[in-house]
Amino acid sequence: MKTYVLILAGGKGTRMNAAVNKVLIPLCGKTVLLRSVLAFSPFADEMVIVCRPEDRSIIFDEISRENLPFPVRFAPGGHTRQGSVRNGISVISPLPDDIILIHDAARCLVDNELIRRVIQSVTEHGTGVPGIPVTSTYKICDKDSFVISTPERASLYEIQTPQGFTAGIYLPLIMKASEKGLDFTDDAGLLEYYHTPVKIIRGSSDNIKLTLPDDLKRARTILEGDDPTVRIGMGYDVHRLVKNRNLVLCGVSIPYEYGLLGHSDADVALHALMDAMLGACALGDIGKHFPDTDDCYSGISSLVLLRETCMLLKKAGYQPANIDITIVAQKPKLLPYIPQMAENIASVLKLSVSSVNVKATTTEQLGFEGRMEGISAYAVCTVIRIESGL
Numbered sequence: 001m002k003t004y005v006l007i008l009a010g011g012k013g014t015r016m017n018a019a020v021n022k023v024l025i026p027l028c029g030k031t032v033l034l035r036s037v038l039a040f041s042p043f044a045d046e047m048v049i050v051c052r053p054e055d056r057s058i059i060f061d062e063i064s065r066e067n068l069p070f071p072v073r074f075a076p077g078g079h080t081r082q083g084s085v086r087n088g089i090s091v092i093s094p095l096p097d098d099i100i101l102i103h104d105a106a107r108c109l110v111d112n113e114l115i116r117r118v119i120q121s122v123t124e125h126g127t128g129v130p131g132i133p134v135t136s137t138y139k140i141c142d143k144d145s146f147v148i149s150t151p152e153r154a155s156l157y158e159i160q161t162p163q164g165f166t167a168g169i170y171l172p173l174i175m176k177a178s179e180k181g182l183d184f185t186d187d188a189g190l191l192e193y194y195h196t197p198v199k200i201i202r203g204s205s206d207n208i209k210l211t212l213p214d215d216l217k218r219a220r221t222i223l224e225g226d227d228p229t230v231r232i233g234m235g236y237d238v239h240r241l242v243k244n245r246n247l248v249l250c251g252v253s254i255p256y257e258y259g260l261l262g263h264s265d266a267d268v269a270l271h272a273l274m275d276a277m278l279g280a281c282a283l284g285d286i287g288k289h290f291p292d293t294d295d296c297y298s299g300i301s302s303l304v305l306l307r308e309t310c311m312l313l314k315k316a317g318y319q320p321a322n323i324d325i326t327i328v329a330q331k332p333k334l335l336p337y338i339p340q341m342a343e344n345i346a347s348v349l350k351l352s353v354s355s356v357n358v359k360a361t362t363t364e365q366l367g368f369e370g371r372m373e374g375i376s377a378y379a380v381c382t383v384i385r386i387e388s389g390l
């Protein structure tokens with residue numbers, strides 16, 4: 001039995017008043033869409049992202065960086081929600097027992113427990129739709145806003161996604177509805193029309209749908225609830241010393257008969273620093289962001305990568321606060337170059353030089369650094385939270 005996940009991201013999100021489609025807005029370091037995709041990572045066997053053709057390449061790039069353990073396909077958005085679902089379904093071939101989960105990308109705070117409850121319900125009942133009992137009183141009105149009736153509150157639920165169904169139940173119904181030109185604003189509505197029982201399971205109050213600018217604020221509060229203002233990261237790197245290479249440390253070229261071997265300028269100290277910065281923000285490591293399989297990084301100055309790393313932090317809502325680096329090298333003597341190293345880093349990261357400490361040590365001829373086979377570097381970096389922009 002496989003689980004197919006349809007992520008619906010085909011709308012424009014105009015009510016968000018943002019410069020980009022709302023699903024592409026960064027929210028504490030990850031876009032709304034990526035957060036939704038990652039939420040299903042433990043459950044999906046296959047995924048379809050239904051999006052506008054103009055958003056596809058940017059979404060594809062972002063998803064590709066994640067090395068997801070399941071195939072991701074794309075389908076174009078339809079004119080209606082049901083049209084989008086139909087487009088998404090047309091690129092997969094589930095068996096009748098397989099599970100289809102349909103999720104609005106804008107509900108990016110969906111948690112593992114909720115998804116697990118939906119899957120459990122589909123396994124037991126063939127359907128599973130999360131809902132929250134309403135706390136307000138609702139009125140049904142006519143077109144002139146005169147009340148017709150008051151539904152009993154105890155029987156009312158506010159419905160969320162993901163909505164889950166077995167393919168055997170869902171696919172024949174959506175085909176039938178499409179042939180008849182019927183259109184439903186939610187997936188459960190389709191089942192109701194054909195008198196197929198829909199099981200409601202417990203939703204989550206944090207599983208909000210991001211529609212208006214205020215929803216983003218609320219989402220940030222939920223995400224950052226326990227997130228401390230100051231975070232810390234550490235980095236470590238080693239490069240081999242070889243002939244016929246320049247030795248570059250913290251952006252300073254140091255005259256020496258050996259240099260460090262690597263794809264970029266092999267600036268081991270800046271590599272350790274960038275890993276510390278990324279680590280502090282839980283953004284992975286430099287291999288993920290600047291892969292050495294990518295020719296555009298061949299021979300590149302690591303100061304350029306440091307600037308880009310700083311941008312990644314900014315996007316995630318952080319800036320570096322202070323830095324401490326230890327370079328471990330038996331030779332050459334680094335002391336004369338240390339002030340310039342600290343200045344290079346401070347200038348790229350727009351920090352006061354008093355917030356950047358670089359030091360060097362030998363290992364008393366012990367280990368690979370002592371035998372002058374390579375140089376290693378350790379870095380620690382604290383970051384502080386800034387208001388992340390849209």
Ligand code: MG
Nearest residue numbers: 237238268271
């Ligand atoms: Mg390296």
